[in-house]
Amino acid sequence: MSILSAVPSAPSDVVHRRDLLPSSVPLRFLDSDGHWNACGALFQPADHELVALHRAMVIGRRFDTQAVALVKQGRLAVYPSSRGQDACQVGSVLALRRQDWLFPTYRDSVALITRGLAPVEVLTLLRGDWHCGYDPYKFRVAPQCTPLATNCLHAVGLAHAARFKGEDTVALVLLGDGATSEGDTHEALNFAAVWKAPVVFLVQNNGYAISVPLSKQTAAPTLAHKGIGYGIPSLRVDGNDAAAVYSAVKEAAESARAGGGPTLIEAVTYRMDAHTNADDATRYRSAAEVELWRTRDPIDRLQGYLVARHLLDEHALAAVHAEAEAFAAEVRESLSEDACRDPADLFRFVYTEPTAALRAQNAQLAAELAAADHG
Amino acid sequence: MSILSAVPSAPSDVVHRRDLLPSSVPLRFLDSDGHWNACGALFQPADHELVALHRAMVIGRRFDTQAVALVKQGRLAVYPSSRGQDACQVGSVLALRRQDWLFPTYRDSVALITRGLAPVEVLTLLRGDWHCGYDPYKFRVAPQCTPLATNCLHAVGLAHAARFKGEDTVALVLLGDGATSEGDTHEALNFAAVWKAPVVFLVQNNGYAISVPLSKQTAAPTLAHKGIGYGIPSLRVDGNDAAAVYSAVKEAAESARAGGGPTLIEAVTYRMDAHTNADDATRYRSAAEVELWRTRDPIDRLQGYLVARHLLDEHALAAVHAEAEAFAAEVRESLSEDACRDPADLFRFVYTEPTAALRAQNAQLAAELAAADHG
Amino acid sequence: MAELLERTGLPAARPVTMAAALNQALSDSLAADDSMLILGEDVGTLGGVFRITDGLAAKFGDHRVVDTPLAESGIVGTAIGMAMNGLRPVVEMQFDAFAYPAFEQITSHLAKLHNRSRGAISLPIVIRIPYGGGIGGVEHHCDSSEVYYTATPGLRVVSPATPGDAYTLLRQAIESPDPVIFLEPKRRYWSSETVQLDRTGPAIDRAVVRRSGSDATLISYGGTLSTALEAATAAAEDGWDLGVIDLRSLSPFDDETVCAAVRRTGRAVVIHEASGFCGYGAEVVARVTEQCFHHLQAPILRVTGFDIPYAPPTLEEHHLPGVDRILDAVERLQWNDTVTPPRDRA
Amino acid sequence: MAELLERTGLPAARPVTMAAALNQALSDSLAADDSMLILGEDVGTLGGVFRITDGLAAKFGDHRVVDTPLAESGIVGTAIGMAMNGLRPVVEMQFDAFAYPAFEQITSHLAKLHNRSRGAISLPIVIRIPYGGGIGGVEHHCDSSEVYYTATPGLRVVSPATPGDAYTLLRQAIESPDPVIFLEPKRRYWSSETVQLDRTGPAIDRAVVRRSGSDATLISYGGTLSTALEAATAAAEDGWDLGVIDLRSLSPFDDETVCAAVRRTGRAVVIHEASGFCGYGAEVVARVTEQCFHHLQAPILRVTGFDIPYAPPTLEEHHLPGVDRILDAVERLQWNDTVTPPRDRA
Numbered sequence A, B: 001m002s003i004l005s006a007v008p009s010a011p012s013d014v015v016h017r018r019d020l021l022p023s024s025v026p027l028r029f030l031d032s033d034g035h036w037n038a039c040g041a042l043f044q045p046a047d048h049e050l051v052a053l054h055r056a057m058v059i060g061r062r063f064d065t066q067a068v069a070l071v072k073q074g075r076l077a078v079y080p081s082s083r084g085q086d087a088c089q090v091g092s093v094l095a096l097r098r099q100d101w102l103f104p105t106y107r108d109s110v111a112l113i114t115r116g117l118a119p120v121e122v123l124t125l126l127r128g129d130w131h132c133g134y135d136p137y138k139f140r141v142a143p144q145c146t147p148l149a150t151n152c153l154h155a156v157g158l159a160h161a162a163r164f165k166g167e168d169t170v171a172l173v174l175l176g177d178g179a180t181s182e183g184d185t186h187e188a189l190n191f192a193a194v195w196k197a198p199v200v201f202l203v204q205n206n207g208y209a210i211s212v213p214l215s216k217q218t219a220a221p222t223l224a225h226k227g228i229g230y231g232i233p234s235l236r237v238d239g240n241d242a243a244a245v246y247s248a249v250k251e252a253a254e255s256a257r258a259g260g261g262p263t264l265i266e267a268v269t270y271r272m273d274a275h276t277n278a279d280d281a282t283r284y285r286s287a288a289e290v291e292l293w294r295t296r297d298p299i300d301r302l303q304g305y306l307v308a309r310h311l312l313d314e315h316a317l318a319a320v321h322a323e324a325e326a327f328a329a330e331v332r333e334s335l336s337e338d339a340c341r342d343p344a345d346l347f348r349f350v351y352t353e354p355t356a357a358l359r360a361q362n363a364q365l366a367a368e369l370a371a372a373d374h375g
Numbered sequence C, D: 001m002a003e004l005l006e007r008t009g010l011p012a013a014r015p016v017t018m019a020a021a022l023n024q025a026l027s028d029s030l031a032a033d034d035s036m037l038i039l040g041e042d043v044g045t046l047g048g049v050f051r052i053t054d055g056l057a058a059k060f061g062d063h064r065v066v067d068t069p070l071a072e073s074g075i076v077g078t079a080i081g082m083a084m085n086g087l088r089p090v091v092e093m094q095f096d097a098f099a100y101p102a103f104e105q106i107t108s109h110l111a112k113l114h115n116r117s118r119g120a121i122s123l124p125i126v127i128r129i130p131y132g133g134g135i136g137g138v139e140h141h142c143d144s145s146e147v148y149y150t151a152t153p154g155l156r157v158v159s160p161a162t163p164g165d166a167y168t169l170l171r172q173a174i175e176s177p178d179p180v181i182f183l184e185p186k187r188r189y190w191s192s193e194t195v196q197l198d199r200t201g202p203a204i205d206r207a208v209v210r211r212s213g214s215d216a217t218l219i220s221y222g223g224t225l226s227t228a229l230e231a232a233t234a235a236a237e238d239g240w241d242l243g244v245i246d247l248r249s250l251s252p253f254d255d256e257t258v259c260a261a262v263r264r265t266g267r268a269v270v271i272h273e274a275s276g277f278c279g280y281g282a283e284v285v286a287r288v289t290e291q292c293f294h295h296l297q298a299p300i301l302r303v304t305g306f307d308i309p310y311a312p313p314t315l316e317e318h319h320l321p322g323v324d325r326i327l328d329a330v331e332r333l334q335w336n337d338t339v340t341p342p343r344d345r346a
Ligand SMILES: Cc1ncc(C[n+]2csc(CCOP(=O)(O)OP(=O)(O)O)c2C)c(N)n1
Pocket: A107, A146, A147, A148, A175, A176, A177, A178, A179, A180, A206, A208, A209, A210, A271, A275, C041, C070, C094, C098, C101
């Protein structure tokens, strides 16, 4: 902060920091055929970590398909599926510690499930019951964010506050390829870099913002190329390789913890379902494209590898699937009857203490409802 | 726009586009001692162009000092001086053609003067007379913009519209180092790149946003490193070398014209005066720093070179200064008496046709003023 | 008939939804004016999340119907630059709350550039915003944001209540030389009306009397107009004669039409679903009371949404003004005993 | 005395400007609460363009008084994250119109996160905004933007009118568990008052009677309160007894204090410099009229800025409500002939 540091680098050399650029090939351990490749840039997850990743993906996938079914049955109002992005949802969350924070979007219900939240709480918003169904402080998960990119700034602020208070906390924020076009993403990356805030930005690049393809969203070589413009190191990973996502986020989080500041990670992946059940994806993408990505399924990929390496046998596999089925049953169960809804809640949380006007409006509504009961 | 172009580049090589990164040394022809160096990256301006740059800078500088004096005399309410940034103001504007557009900020009065606008029109806003003193279409200069970075989007839209209509027009937008932190700068760079809009972004990096030094504004290697994140080629030039600014903007404009899309140029320069007359720069920068930059004066630099090369002799020099003095006199003259101000103007331009309510309010004010005259 | 076709692009009266009417208005405007183009998120290939621009990209090309990058300030800001260069952009904001990132461009530039340039710059831009609730939408998808715009001089703000008027108002908005915030009551998108779409009609700044009545005047617009009409119908069954005014233009306000009706009835209720506190209804009450004070038998009442962030879907029915709440307000209009309020006669 | 010092950080009553009072409030809050920090553009080294944070960075360190990068959405958005993690950020927006880039963060998050999380998240954030004109400022530096915030449920909105109250209100705002938009009438920054700064005083949501009067009630706040008081003084010379209410809290509104005064006088004028159309005064008129209808001898009138973008410096005198315009309105309060309006007696 010395005045001289303020001298705009007068015509003179600057360090070029090419090291901030992503690799030219997305980092990965597992290719679509389930073959393992060394990846120098990333530390290699231990076998038990790979098994854990697989288990969480199977459960997450089952949750996702169950939620889709619940929409069809009218138990849920809307659900944005993340099927196909399972490796991002699970790999990033398992890389976090208890004291870290997660800033998810509407797309990231599976990430929340992986973090340990109860399904009924995760789905409260989507069943139309209340805006946020869980206590953000319990698992250190911010409310799922709908206004795109706005959560990036919250993550930076929370992470900076943690450093301010001397806490060992890292914030992981999830955003999509489309959200990278919003001004808030830019401001968040910049604030994080200037403050060296312990934040990991994970862009789930699934190729579309609803119907808009990446080619209409950006002309950048890759989204990871945005990092250098803020002085932020960037990684580009195969978003369908849970091992790569897991290890990239873990390394980024450790660097943040060590005072290295933020990291930008682009995970290249694909959303297999429509944007939400309300969307018709056939209007903007071809069956061929979807098929192409089916061959890159993150679960098949890891499962094939684990089985081949005998880290997963039939029994273990069956056990995981049984666990997933039990979980799905729990989900159906917990959403079977409507939550009780108290109209008075409308007025309770607008301010810490309801204002006189809100108390009066609450009373008016109560009177109307009472009259309706008797009428 | 084909569906396949929409497939997110599946795990595979990407062109790295290092060519989009700026040079590690700011491009320049003239160093602070007035020595000419070859600069392969830029075409070399012709001698007569250099002479024109010098003349315009001398006149612009004189205008600037005159405006500062007028503030002291109370003829102007406020004036943000660009002294020290003369090479940016003049070099960029002289690189434009008649059919090109300029999108300036509050800082860029000298650029407007160089573009040919009448001083009294340029200074109308700053004398508190009316918001924009000139017809933007006459010289194709947008109103000087105060909300930072917002003008970047206007430039992109106007340039895109020109291509839409098949017009050969390039838009040059000026912004400061601080403005690069705003979300609108990000959105403008991105829209321009995706649409391949014929726009040149010139960042006058004078090291400060009012009192905030660049080190608190960004952690990027340089501001020019932001281009690659949008797929935009970037140049970094010595902003106190008029030849370098001129040639960089000219090349960027030609590339835009040829369909090459936008270019981001960072010009490293310095504001010798305070942010405005209302600001006290001693609060945030040292005399030593200002002195350092005095040795890099853009006019001395070019003048020394032109004289050494006999492109400028005593007579020519005297002539230019006489012209500048005459111009300054014209400025004083044109601001000597108050413009007539019609309160009815307050209601005239809110909508194309004043609404009934505005007509009534106009009548009310007129009645008040009439009463005051008679009372 | 040919002339009719030319005028409306439609053969004759037929049942049409508000969504279809808006789509037709955009299509006819694109056909009528080469300088008009549509900008927004998902407006091209997809036809918009509400399908209001369905088929337009295929028909007019994706240079006329543009899927922009995902950035609302960017969309409005570039639209301003385009208008400065002679184009007529019609911008679609995907939902009410997602127009907020564009707030600075709208308030500091869109609303002010004409004034700032002393009339040299005109910005004939329309910003279409699907607004309000009633569709079981989640947070950020149901805001009634009209007052943010009506409180900003330099903007015209209009909101249609019927399919036919949606067509007329949108054609008028696109032809207006002033920037127009065009608020579409999304819960009325699928409402249908048998009407012949016509670009001519009441001027863009005029309110219309949807039902004349002598006992009291209901004043509304957009999504709650139909509720007001239902209330008037229900009251009529009790022999009660309520008039209903559709404001159409929120800014400027049509004092003439509204005050004439209120002076006749001496009683009025303003209805909208936006929160009451500093909501649009406050202006209606304030200005109409000032102009009609001695004709008023009772204070003009407001039936509005509560002063809360928009309710979750399962509770929104309680938040939205309904027929009963409107009739309750009518009963509170301090009827003297020569006339009995509707319910007591039921 | 020691206790007094503790309470106010000042020995005793002395002449103090509003700018100094605000600076003192910030300094005392920083000293009192380690979790409080200041964020903004130029608030550190420079002490703010209005010097409201002068000396605070030197005293408390630049980790407590932070010069942020130049991005308002970024400032408010990161402040929200900080508050989620237990800090109490006080944000300075450099000028009214430069808060607009933060509008989405303010309306969609700052105002709603407490509600969205069913009370789990509290955002004790204060956003200080120097607002309004009267200082010869150029465009974008003189907006009266209060209604954008008062129309947004979940925000508290306050505006002090005197140096003493500036100290009290700011201390209260910083201690409030709710987000507070703190509107500073910049043209009053250099006004001085001999007062003992005291954090205790009327509650944050109460209006105060600055002058009691029996003929009519002037209702104002912020920059125009002093104009209202001048008008009352001028009227008094004509034997005219006007009361003046300082609202202080724009949201929530103090119905009790205001309605009590209006019922007594039966006549009222609301004064603010923001445009009248959908301005804050509309809500005051609507709600007070509804509650005091039968006590009113005349409609409540509004004296406000015109419905235009803020005027250029050389014309702003015509735009801003002045004493004469207020007295003219008082004269239009339909006095019957038993009482004569002030001017006629002059
Ligand atoms: C500020 C804002 N603008 C628009 C929207 C509407 N919207 C919801 S999701 C979406 C697409 C987001 O795409 P992306 O960021 O790639 O995330 P994905 O849905 O692909 O996971 C849009 C436009 C929004 N939620 N917020």
